[in-house]
Amino acid sequence: MTNQNVVVRDAKSGIDHFTTRVVLSKSLFSPVAPSPRGRNCITVTRPTFPGKIDNEEGGGGTKVSSWVDSMRDSSPTRVKAACLTESEEKRTWIINYPSALSMFEQIVSTSKGKQIVMFLDYDGTLSPIVEDPDRAFMTNEMREVVRDVSRYFPTAIVTGRCRNKVYSFVRLAGLYYAGSHGMDIKGPSNNPKYKKGRRGVLFQPASEYLPMIDKVYNILLERTRIVPGVRVENNKFCLSVHFRCVEEKMWAVLVEKVTEVLSDYPKLKLSQGRKVLEIRPTIKWDKGKALEFLLESLGYANSSDVLPVYIGDDRTDEDAFKVLRNRGQGLGILVSKVPKETSASYSLQAPTEVREFLQRLVEWKRQARSMV
Numbered sequence: 426m427t428n429q430n431v432v433v434r435d436a437k438s439g440i441d442h443f444t445t446r447v448v449l450s451k452s453l454f455s456p457v458a459p460s461p462r463g464r465n466c467i468t469v470t471r472p473t474f475p476g477k478i479d480n481e482e483g484g485g486g487t488k489v490s491s492w493v494d495s496m497r498d499s500s501p502t503r504v505k506a507a508c509l510t511e512s513e514e515k516r517t518w519i520i521n522y523p524s525a526l527s528m529f530e531q532i533v534s535t536s537k538g539k540q541i542v543m544f545l546d547y548d549g550t551l552s553p554i555v556e557d558p559d560r561a562f563m564t565n566e567m568r569e570v571v572r573d574v575s576r577y578f579p580t581a582i583v584t585g586r587c588r589n590k591v592y593s594f595v596r597l598a599g600l601y602y603a604g605s606h607g608m609d610i611k612g613p614s615n616n617p618k619y620k621k622g623r624r625g626v627l628f629q630p631a632s633e634y635l636p637m638i639d640k641v642y643n644i645l646l647e648r649t650r651i652v653p654g655v656r657v658e659n660n661k662f663c664l665s666v667h668f669r670c671v672e673e674k675m676w677a678v679l680v681e682k683v684t685e686v687l688s689d690y691p692k693l694k695l696s697q698g699r700k701v702l703e704i705r706p707t708i709k710w711d712k713g714k715a716l717e718f719l720l721e722s723l724g725y726a727n728s729s730d731v732l733p734v735y736i737g738d739d740r741t742d743e744d745a746f747k748v749l750r751n752r753g754q755g756l757g758i759l760v761s762k763v764p765k766e767t768s769a770s771y772s773l774q775a776p777t778e779v780r781e782f783l784q785r786l787v788e789w790k791r792q793a794r795s796m797v
């Protein structure tokens with residue numbers, strides 16, 4: 426199976442569309458019944474993510490309508506294959522991005538002689554997606570397995586959330602926490618290496634943005650309150666404008682309000698996650714940079730003796746998957762049941778499978794130790 430990407434501009438809307446021709450090789454697809462249209466070449470059309478009002482690139486003026494189109498899509502963008510049935514689509518997904526559970530033996534054999542370093546996103550990875558962001562709790566079973574994982578492997582939570590908030594959900598002291606999309610990194614609080622005063626804070630590359638973020642938070646609260654269901658969340662170095670509970674007919678109004686506010690703040694950029702608009706400083710820092718920073722802090726900057734494993738479900742996790750791809754080292758695992766555009770190599774369907782995968786990793790490590 427090969428993918429050919431072409432960008433086509435829609436003459437009417439002026440929006441660029443990615444057109445991916447997915448060429449299915451017969452051998453891969455022989456177990457699947459021939460598609461109703463009897464073709465072995467599918468055209469997948471999906472709108473490109475408007476991506477910004479990204480002031481970094483001198484953007485601005487991005488059409489509200491293209492944002493609204495993108496808000497309808499999932500995050501990362503779902504790949505829709507026009508002539509495949511849903512079950513064929515799922516099958517294609519699993520062929521291209523095999524389950525990390527079914528590939529478990531291969532994965533652990535890749536790790537032989539290497540130190541696994543575990544990176545875990547929070548929402549949609551350790552906790553299921555729920556309507557109320559304040560109630561996105563992880564289960565005790567998940568907490569236990571994450572604690573066990575952190576006993577064997579250096580482990581970091583890498584999240585868009587405010588670091589303190591995610592800590593209040595995870596409540597495990599032995600982990601690294603990279604909050605605000607990696608812009609707020611702290612080491613394990615029980616690590617004797619850290620002096621009291623610094624309390625383990627390792628890196629905050631956007632600290633000068635704090636007053637601006639607070640100001641914009643208050644303005645957004647005020648200006649978006651006419652939109653029923655909206656929720657603005659202050660994640661310290663970034664903001665989230667949730668539209669999960671906003672009726673679709675109000676999305677354009679919401680985007681207009683948000684982009685209007687941001688037009689006065691060229692040092693902030695707008696991107697999108699799962700039913701959320703994310704506002705961040707334009708600095709070149711993301712979850713991928715946080716992953717590199719943590720590997721370096723752990724002494725694995727240029728090491729070939731390390732296997733970073735990153736598990737995440739959202740568009741912002743793609744920055745970390747790309748870093749692993751470019752390093753040619755490590756495993757990116759996307760949590761998704763449906764085909765998405767991703768730089769990950771493997772997939773897991775839901776947080777329940779993430780727990781199972783982590784559990785197997787712990788058991789494998791215990792057994793390996795008992796045999797020494």
Ligand SMILES: O=P(O)(O)OC[C@H]1O[C@H](O[C@H]2O[C@H](CO)[C@@H](O)[C@H](O)[C@H]2O)[C@H](O)[C@@H](O)[C@@H]1O
Pocket residue numbers: 546547548549553554555556557558561583584585586658660665667669698699700701703739741
């Ligand atoms: O990087 P993450 O840990 O995945 O955080 C990304 C955003 O997650 C949260 O929002 C998402 O989860 C909510 C609870 O399930 C859901 O209601 C919302 O629709 C999702 O987008 C969090 O509230 C945001 O601040 C994070 O940026």
